[in-house]
Amino acid sequence: MRPSRPVVPAVLDICCVLLFVVIGRASHTKGEALAGIVSTAWPFLAGLAIGWLVSRAWRRPGGLAPAGVSAWLCTVAFGMVLRVVSGQGTAFSFILVALAFLGLFLLGWRAAWLLSARRTARRGQPSRQPGQPSRG
DSSP states (O other): OOOOOOHHHHHHHHHHHHHHHHHHHHHTTOOOOHHHHHHHHHHHHHHHHHHHHHHTGGGSTTOIIIIIHHHHHHHHHHHHHHHHHTTOOOOHHHHHHHHHHHHHHHHHHHHHHHHHHHHHHHTTOOOOOTTOOOOO
16 A cells, blocks of 8 residues: 555645635625735644644545544634634634534545545455556
């Protein structure tokens, strides 16, 4: 078995967090200025990095557990703590929205990938985790 490449899953996770930030800022008419996006995104991106480290997600980056669940919960938990420490707000409803959105997206792409891989395997074709090189 070849070692997996965690670059693609990491980029997908980062895109999910950035999508959450951009949609959130747009819905509150805060704009999409780069400085504002960075200011809002960094706590969640730091939380995502912690989630990857805690679960050692690079070993099986496309798995729902532990990589996906850890990425999701650490992104929200550490993201909220870092927002408070940095003087940004966290309302209870914001925490719930973050849990729902990031759960749907960080776990969703993994679930879709796993379903696709299972369907492919049933057809007799080799399947692979996201980030794994193709065989051949």
